[in-house]
Amino acid sequence: MSELERIRKVCDWLIFAEFAQSDSDLAQKLGYAKSSLSQILNGKVPLSEKFINRVCYFNKNINRVWILNEEGDMLLKGILKDDSVEKVKQLQEQLNDKAEIILYQKKEIASLQKKLQDYENKKL
Known part of the structure; x- marks a missing residue:
């Protein structure tokens, strides 16, 4: 699974777990426009360290190491x-x-x- 696929999975989980109501809500909570989030998740804009940090800071359950290297689990136990x-x-x-x-x-x-x-x- 690529880094981009892992970050998509994390974003889907954040919505599923109701930390955000929708893609638009998640984008706003992360400090992005919906279109910017969409471009990142669709690979049109490179996935930045800043974006990964914001996602991990937004929810402390997310395992940053898993996003970067696929080591461990997506969520911290x-x-x-x-x-x-x-x-x-x-x-x-x-x-x-x-x-x-x-x-x-x-x-x-x-x-x-x-x-x-x-x-x-x-x-x-």
Whole structure:
């Protein structure tokens, strides 16, 4: 895998892991225009040390050595573990909140269906 392919993989991971919402958001957070980021990731502009440093500084989980030499893993293990635990907790809380909302909405739908049925029965 080339250095460029590895940096693309890192950028995809940053979006997947929700450190950025999109390519545009990632570009902005790294201090680049979307078009500049696109040119870098498409190989139209050479991949610079400055860009690699910005990406690694943006997220401390990223293994700079892996980007440069493909040695080790893309993510640093120790830091990722702590962040992952916190991320899982946050996601679980969000799921619980969504489940409560869904339950409330189901009850509301059932209530409205009953009212509609009662209304239709009175009409006949």
